[in-house]
Amino acid sequence: MSAFLGFKPALLWTDALLLLLVVAVLLVVRHIRRHEHLAAPWRKVALSRAGMVSATVLMVFATIGLLDSMHYRPELPREPGAPAGAVRYAVEMRSLLDHLLDPLPVQVETSYSAPLATQAFNKTSMESDSGTVRDYPRLKFGGAHLSDSNTQWATDISARVLRGTLWGLATGLAILLFAAFVRGPAQALSRLFRWLVGNGDDAVHCVAWTVLALSVLGGAVATLAQGYHVFGTDKVGQDVLYQILKSIRTALVIGTLTTLVTLPIGVVLGIAAGYFRGWIDDVIQYLYTTLNSIPGVLLIAAAVLMTQVFMDTHPEAFETVTERADFRLLFLCLILGITSWTGLARLLRGETLKLRELEYVQAAQAFGVSSAAIIGRHIVPNVMHIILISLVMDFSGLVLAEAVLSYVGVGVDPSMISFGTMINSARLEMAREPMVWWALAAAFVVMFVLVLAANLFADAVRDALDPRTRVRGVA
Amino acid sequence: MAGMATQGDGERGGGVINYIIRRVLYALPILIGVNLITFALFFVVNTPEDMARMQLGMKRVTPEAIERWKAERGYDKPLVFDASKQGVHTVTETIFFEKSAAMFALDFGQADDGRDIASEIAKRAGPSLAIALPVFVVGLMTMVSVALLMVFFRATYVDAGGVVLCVALMSISALFYIIAGQWLVAKVWRLVPISGFADGGDALRFLLLPVLIGVVSGIGSGARWYRTLFLEEINREYVRTARAKGLSELQVLFRHVLRNGLIPILTASVAAIPLLFMGSLLTESFFGIPGLGSYTIDAINHQDFAVVRSMVFLGSALYIVGLVLTDISYTWADPRVRLE
Numbered sequence: 160m161s162a163f164l165g166f167k168p169a170l171l172w173t174d175a176l177l178l179l180l181v182v183a184v185l186l187v188v189r190h191i192r193r194h195e196h197l198a199a200p201w202r203k204v205a206l207s208r209a210g211m212v213s214a215t216v217l218m219v220f221a222t223i224g225l226l227d228s229m230h231y232r233p234e235l236p237r238e239p240g241a242p243a244g245a246v247r248y249a250v251e252m253r254s255l256l257d258h259l260l261d262p263l264p265v266q267v268e269t270s271y272s273a274p275l276a277t278q279a280f281n282k283t284s285m286e287s288d289s290g291t292v293r294d295y296p297r298l299k300f301g302g303a304h305l306s307d308s309n310t311q312w313a314t315d316i317s318a319r320v321l322r323g324t325l326w327g328l329a330t331g332l333a334i335l336l337f338a339a340f341v342r343g344p345a346q347a348l349s350r351l352f353r354w355l356v357g358n359g360d361d362a363v364h365c366v367a368w369t370v371l372a373l374s375v376l377g378g379a380v381a382t383l384a385q386g387y388h389v390f391g392t393d394k395v396g397q398d399v400l401y402q403i404l405k406s407i408r409t410a411l412v413i414g415t416l417t418t419l420v421t422l423p424i425g426v427v428l429g430i431a432a433g434y435f436r437g438w439i440d441d442v443i444q445y446l447y448t449t450l451n452s453i454p455g456v457l458l459i460a461a462a463v464l465m466t467q468v469f470m471d472t473h474p475e476a477f478e479t480v481t482e483r484a485d486f487r488l489l490f491l492c493l494i495l496g497i498t499s500w501t502g503l504a505r506l507l508r509g510e511t512l513k514l515r516e517l518e519y520v521q522a523a524q525a526f527g528v529s530s531a532a533i534i535g536r537h538i539v540p541n542v543m544h545i546i547l548i549s550l551v552m553d554f555s556g557l558v559l560a561e562a563v564l565s566y567v568g569v570g571v572d573p574s575m576i577s578f579g580t581m582i583n584s585a586r587l588e589m590a591r592e593p594m595v596w597w598a599l600a601a602a603f604v605v606m607f608v609l610v611l612a613a614n615l616f617a618d619a620v621r622d623a624l625d626p627r628t629r630v631r632g633v634a
Numbered sequence: 635m636a637g638m639a640t641q642g643d644g645e646r647g648g649g650v651i652n653y654i655i656r657r658v659l660y661a662l663p664i665l666i667g668v669n670l671i672t673f674a675l676f677f678v679v680n681t682p683e684d685m686a687r688m689q690l691g692m693k694r695v696t697p698e699a700i701e702r703w704k705a706e707r708g709y710d711k712p713l714v715f716d717a718s719k720q721g722v723h724t725v726t727e728t729i730f731f732e733k734s735a736a737m738f739a740l741d742f743g744q745a746d747d748g749r750d751i752a753s754e755i756a757k758r759a760g761p762s763l764a765i766a767l768p769v770f771v772v773g774l775m776t777m778v779s780v781a782l783l784m785v786f787f788r789a790t791y792v793d794a795g796g797v798v799l800c801v802a803l804m805s806i807s808a809l810f811y812i813i814a815g816q817w818l819v820a821k822v823w824r825l826v827p828i829s830g831f832a833d834g835g836d837a838l839r840f841l842l843l844p845v846l847i848g849v850v851s852g853i854g855s856g857a858r859w860y861r862t863l864f865l866e867e868i869n870r871e872y873v874r875t876a877r878a879k880g881l882s883e884l885q886v887l888f889r890h891v892l893r894n895g896l897i898p899i900l901t902a903s904v905a906a907i908p909l910l911f912m913g914s915l916l917t918e919s920f921f922g923i924p925g926l927g928s929y930t931i932d933a934i935n936h937q938d939f940a941v942v943r944s945m946v947f948l949g950s951a952l953y954i955v956g957l958v959l960t961d962i963s964y965t966w967a968d969p970r971v972r973l974e
Contacts, residue, residue: 445663445664445667448664448957449664449667449668449671450671451953452664452668452949452950452953452954453668453671453672453946453949453950453953454909454912454945454946454949454950454953456915457930457942457945457946457949458946460930460934460942461672461675461676461942461943461946462675464934464937464939464942465675465676465679465680467688467937468680468684468685468688469679469680469684471687471688472680472684472687472688555804555805559807559808562807562809563807563808563809563916566809566916567915567916567919567931567934568931568934568935569934578807582807582809582813586809586813589813589816589817589821594817599813603806603807603809603810606807607805607806607807607810610805610806610807611801611802611805613805614801614804614805615801618801
């Protein structure tokens with residue numbers, strides 16, 4: 160079958176775990192939808208304008224990240240004289256995103272070029288009819304379709320932006336129409352109309368316009384990217400736009416997979432300490448005070464240094480560079496998780512200490528209900544809001560931490576594209592004259608949008624789920 | 635908080651000293667735990683053999699070279715127990731005793747470049763403090779002022795705009811503040827040198843920009859958090875009483891809300907004071923300041939395990955000092971709290 164497909168699906172560890180996470184989230188969503196008391200606070204999130212707009216932006220990031228998490232190995236061209244049945248696959252993996260972006264990943268220039276440029280950033284010596292001249296050479300791919308870049312550039316760019324905007328507008332309207340159709344096939348058009356011209360306070364109205372704005376932006380960038388390097392190229396000539404899109408997956412993996420580690424440790428230990436008290440509480444408190452007392456960056460640095468030693472002494476364990484980088488990414492998530500469960504555990508311990516004194520818990524104990532059943536039935540549902548809030552709040556911090564850790568040299572593998580490695584390799588270029596600013600600017604802006612959206616969404620979730628803010632909102 | 639009570643009676647002066655002694659005794663197991671974790675990370679998960687091989691280069695490294703590397707650093711001994719020695723030497727002449735347990739006596743050993751780590755730490759703590767302390771003090775004052783301003787204009791567009799600005803500032807990477815600050819202030823405006831450090835009065839020139847950046851990068855999250863703390867106070871009964879007395883809003887804010895709102899802020903800040911000695915990894919490495927932060931980064935980059943180990947231990951010890959100080963500051967700020 161794979162021979163027929165022309166590729167072989169490949170699963171990295173982080174791909175598998177991300178997939179697991181998506182399934183888990185879908186199950187939780189299904190569970191919440193079936194229980195009115197659980198769904199009510201989320202309906203409040205759906206009414207928040209900032210929350211819903213940021214959720215839309217996050218969805219776009221998540222889609223890009225998930226597309227980039229579906230890896231495969233393309234089939235190699237058959238060697239002449241090879242037997243008919245023998246199919247060989249490339250060693251290096253590609254993702255679905257790479258496939259969609261083709262030929263962006265392979266359109267590599269020789270060195271720096273500015274955004275939308277048609278010429279290289281540095282002069283080189285070129286042979287011409289009148290001998291050797293030093294000039295800015297034309298780029299191999301950026302604006303290569305123009306015969307005379309000086310006169311045609313401006314018209315070509317505006318034509319592309321216009322075309323991309325129209326395409327984006329059409330796509331955005333199509334998406335919205337589809338959404339309106341799903342809500343109810345009858346009156347889909349009038350619903351779409353209401354969404355677009357409804358009053359400004361309506362969250363749906365804001366989401367509709369966000370979708371339109373994002374599709375227009377996406378359309379314009381996509382049409383430009385077909386002929387130019389929209390964000391320029393870096394030192395080795397790699398397209399910066401491509402690197403940005405690849406960085407998104409790394410950021411999402413770190414932000415989400417870390418919670419897979421944090422959640423079980425934090426929930427189990429936090430609730431156990433609060434519920435059982437006594438020596439169990441002492442041991443768990445000792446554990447998290449000890450872990451907390453080690454400066455986070457240093458613990459991570461020490462652990463990553465040790466992973467590095469392990470990977471260098473066991474090179475045979477990793478078949479490809481991608482697998483090696485993936486192992487280090489996974490390990491980084493593990494370490495970040497181990498250093499960051501203490502906050503959640505402490506919150507849960509405090510809340511459980513309060514809950515276990517309540518009448519219904521005492522009544523259950525008096526009836527001889529087992530501890531496990533009490534925790535499962537009475538404690539966990541009542542601390543669920545704390546768990547969810549701390550999950551969404553942690554995400555943005557983890558994305559920012561990745562950049563800092565990669566700068567310090569204890570983040571992701573240098574061969575893995577991430578915001579941190581991009582910033583790290585671009586920061587020395589600030590000293591160049593004239594300055595190479597585009598890679599840095601693009602990385603910071605996209606990271607800012609991602610983190611800002613995550614922060615705003617987290618705020619909306621907290622406002623809706625935290626009973627304390629609910630009370631304060633009324634007062 | 636562990637070890638605190640709110641009963642009224644009890645001798646105060648003697649209580650504090652007793653409390654501190656007990657707290658230090660309580661801190662010991664934590665430090666031992668940290669010590670065991672670092673020992674496990676640095677010597678058990680990967681043996682000195684592995685580290686030597688990595689430092690000397692992976693391929694074509696002779697067993698003699700590895701032995702020499704280990705002997706130079708004193709890593710050629712058994713991990714925790716040496717059966718071939720006599721009496722107390724079975725445990726003292728081991729890596730654990732000489733490298734990990736010795737840190738309790740502040741004996742950190744030598745770095746890979748042969749210098750004594752303890753004296754290096756003493757020398758570098760000054761420059762670290764020169765940045766971290768002003769950032770801490772000025773930052774705290776700025777954040778409290780901004781938060782009070784937002785509280786004063788609460789439920790208006792000023793407040794809402796301030797919160798949005800805070801969230802935006804929070805969402806910017808610390809790396810951006812440093813890189814943009816260096817570029818704008820030092821390169822475009824040429825107001826201060828891009829990086830470097832000098833002793834004495836000349837230091838001010840070099841410290842200005844890192845301190846400014848340190849303050850600005852912290853405002854977002856700090857001001858927003860303090861704003862919620864002040865807002866919790868503002869609906870209390872004593873504030874209502876103060877307004878009923880006819881005090882102006884400014885007087886209410888500064889005389890009542892600020893004083894009571896400062897309690898959680900100050901007690902939370904006290905925990906951070908000892909850690910100021912550790913300096914800031916990012917700021918110091920970007921600005922080339924010879925403090926403990928850049929020392930740590932260099933050690934990580936050169937894979938100098940002895941230095942990283944020492945810094946982990948030092949950081950944990952300072953953190954625990956911070957915990958003790960926090961508890962003491964509670965009694966100072968709130969007379970109702972007594973230390974058992």
